[in-house]
Amino acid sequence: DVKVTQSSRYLVKRTGEKVFLECVQDMDHENMFWYRQDPGLGLRLIYFSYDVKMKEKGDIPEGYSVSREKKERFSLILESASTNQTSMYLCASNSGTYYEQYFGPGTRLTVT
């Protein structure tokens, strides 16, 4: 079974803090993704990575950065958290060759 795990289910941070969200997949997938999910807005792509140290901006990259130092791990970084970044964050991965995306359980981040 493919497993995508995220470091926290719930996180509460203060405005201005630096926030790290970690994601690990155990199926040697090439592609990894970070989405945020807000009511009525669906899944919006923040960044994705197609290889170690390679990344590409998605639709809403402003205020975020990412890091992929190892194939199995993809981190999302909020350099200076703001209240409008309060959201559900979903990590996902796929093999690149098969058309199925696997999602982690999500991290609900609240910035106060």
Added chain:
Amino acid sequence: GQSLEQPSEVTAVEGAIVQINCTYQTSGFYGLSWYQQHDGGAPTFLSYNALDGLEETGRFSSFLSRSDSYGYLLLQELQMKDSASYFCAVRERGGSYIPTFGRGTSLIVHP
């Protein structure tokens, strides 16, 4: 840019058949996927259509018409457990699978 349109909400009764539509306007098109997400859960893959026509997997079927930039998910013999959000996702480019998701349709199944 890209645009995917789905109804925001659909309601139906147990045992019925429901169709969730998805229309898309994208710069490229290589396939249409469907995902299901229960409240509090992660999205899970349901189907993928690269060619025109109907693909059937048990109670769920997915249809694609590339000439109409349109697809739908058909759910038959609805059960209460089918209450969830359903997302269509377009694969806009060739090579690696990078999906773009729609805003999702909330399906409510009544007894």
